[in-house]
Amino acid sequence: MRENRTGGKDAYAMILEAIDVGVYKPGDRLVESELAERFGFSRTPIREALQRLETQALLERDGRSLIVASLDHNQLAELYIVRGELEGLAARLAARHATKEEVRVLRAMVQEDHDLLGDPQAMARANRRFHKQVHLASHNRYLVQQLDLVHRSMALMGTTSLAAEGRGEQALEEHANIIEAIAERDGDAASTRLRAHISAAFEARLRLDAQDFGG
Template structure:
């Protein structure tokens, strides 16, 4: 295996980032930056991740990097191999397991949202749904808005333990390359699926909301498997 795949050189890093001057800890910021980098493909599956390289690239000391890498490893985004710490890969069986759990949890989130969502939260869901519809043809924006839509449903569920479990799943999804919205038909289908979920939440129908959310995740799984098949 050549060095280009297994070792990242500082010269290959994107422009050096600056830690935010906010209440977010540096370890949390490093964690989120690396997680998002894995999701976007900045850090490729199987690529070696060096503590000192990350620290230089992000302009922080090695202590918060060490904490972030440990957390990423615990979440399954990084794994130890003979070559050192690398970005994990995800198999087809693991993908099926991930979507199976996502279907259960997203369904529960929609059910609880139908029971507990405040009018302002339903208004936010409508806004995101409309923005998603307008983003047709832009896979990256569709993916981002889709994450926001699901996060808004989770917030509207008002169940902190469910949110924690869904956050773990969301991190695992970062290992899946690309986005299902790269498939030409996926965006239009998701518009209809989001609409069904939103309508059920708005009319306070927990059963319908859960069924619509679970159907949405099953369709997303089908799209993901199609992408994996195309990639070989």
């Protein structure tokens, strides 16, 4: 048995994280032996993890191989619709239930994230942390679980909308406005602002995709 070098994370979590941070991108082939070597597991837990990821539609078959799945235009639109509604609900509940400490943490995140402007991948990681904190501030475990599933699928987009010119600065301003609505206990405004934030992210992604087509 190969020694586990992953700090307690199981094979599923390690592969999922690698997809999430872009180590493996849509279309990349995942090979049991290579994954076992990279993450320090035997092939059995790797095989089980791959089967689980395939069941969740994060991996798909290409002949006999498993590759990281990709999203077509319709799937992307559907995902953003669901994300917008669920995130809007999370913001509404956060305005009702967030503690003063949670609001302070959110504000600190936005301040710190200004230092990451110009690095889209670092901004993307910070953006995920921010949204996760809003989800947790809703204090609704079932909503958090559903949003975890949605954000898991977001990893299949390969690139971040924060790579669009000016999107990083705009996103941080939107984050700050969402926090203020939460701090003021204005659920309607928090929900509206967060859904508008998701809509702006979707528009930025469509613009990036259009540029790719033009190339």
